[in-house]
Amino acid sequence: MSKNQNVSIAVIRRLPRYYRYLSELLDRGVDKISSKNLAEIMHLTASQIRQDFNCFGGFGQQGYGYNVAALRAEIKAILGLENQLDTILIGAGNLGRAFASHLDFKSGGFNLLAVFDQNPALEGQVIGGVKVHRETQLPEFCREHKPKVAILCIPATATESIVSTLIECGITNFWNFSHYDIAVRFPGVTVENVHLGDSLMTLCYQISNKDHPVEAEY
Amino acid sequence: MSKNQNVSIAVIRRLPRYYRYLSELLDRGVDKISSKNLAEIMHLTASQIRQDFNCFGGFGQQGYGYNVAALRAEIKAILGLENQLDTILIGAGNLGRAFASHLDFKSGGFNLLAVFDQNPALEGQVIGGVKVHRETQLPEFCREHKPKVAILCIPATATESIVSTLIECGITNFWNFSHYDIAVRFPGVTVENVHLGDSLMTLCYQISNKDHPVEAEY
Secondary structure, three states, rough: OOOOOOOOOHHHHHHHHHHHHHHHEEEEEEEEHHHHHHHHHHOOOHHHHHHHHOOOOOOOOOOEEEEEEHHHHHHHHHHHOOOOOOEEOOOOOOHHHHHHHOOOOHHHEEEEEEEEEEOOOOOOOOOOOOOEHHHHHHHHHHHHHOOOOOEOOOOOHHHHHHHHHHHHHHOOOOEEEOOOOHHHHOOOOOOEEHHHHHHHHHHHHHHOOOOOOOOOOO | OOOOOOOOOOHHHHHHHHHHHHHHHHHHOOOOOOOHHHHHHHHHHHHHHHHHHHHOOOOOEOEEEEEEHHHHHHHHHHHOOOOOOOEEEEOOOOHHHHHHHHHHHHHHHHHHHHEEOOHHHOOOOEEEEEEEEEHHHHHHHHHHOHHHHHHEEHHHHHHHHHHHHHOOOOEEEEEEEEOHHHHHHOOOOOOOEEEHHHHHHHHHHHOOOOOOOOOOOO
16 A cells, blocks of 8 residues: 655645545445545535545545545545544643643644643643653653654744744644744744734735636535 | 746745745845745745746745845736635634634735634633624624634534634635545535645655655745
């Protein structure tokens, strides 16, 4: 299977959506689905779906449809969701609390170990089943538990110095909610950015330019 | 200027980032910048920048560099950030609270009017300077205040019925944090999705496939 070399980020970004739709189909007891039908419910074209899947060697057989459970399992494996990567979250403000309490890390392939905050008053609090530690305890914690991933729920101004510390502690993977472009300053790290302010401005553009609509994104 | 017809969503998504960098340059007292220098700090190519700007008729003059303040103002106008679109937020859970309290709506072009939640116990609470109302009050509130945009911080299972109600109330623009594909069921509405679970899975893929890295996204 896996010939996933040089797969574009656009294709990668569609994989979680395939995974979501296939999970729903499986929940509804659907065993088999043609690329045509899958395309219809996902508002893609059948050829787009076949092209996407071909990036990974293709799944299922033309004309017979895809086996939903098998296809879902393949995509799950490609995404690496079985990994359960040890993860810490930095910043116990509202956003950090929201994520620690409510995100389904396990389904996304992550195992949340601890939350860190610079405010000593929060030390020992439990959020989403894990403890809040002080930021000063980061090096010791990382030596002991060797987390692989950090989720950054801190302001842009605090990010550069925290990222430096985290990289020294051996963390090279970041889910970044701050408006700081980590990969510009630290090439070689793996970063997934969620720039909420940029997303809001993009919406503002779309509303302000309804007479020139952009193509819908699913 | 504005010849922003058929501009691709990829270009649109870069505009907020240009806007952020130009704002920082302005804060640092930089008056003029060449496309080459702007490209360097943003990790783009100069030709990419010129191509992007040409989608909107081009700004500034080749060889003279861009006037930072003027370019920022042009991009701000294109994004529509002066609009201050009247907005409501649905769902006063952790995520909704985090956004209502901490997001800079004004800078993003939005004016938050109110928060709605189905839990009557939250009625009258103030979050981020605005009141929490009960969801049953939506039609009356919308008749009176005519909000244009709804931010959805609710579970996927609740989204379809709320979106139906909101569309009946005249709202056709959504910032969607639920894992429900609004545009599939309601074509014609404007939706900006932030699928946090999908983003987490994309990060998981990148970590699990470090031997086949995707191109960095800024």
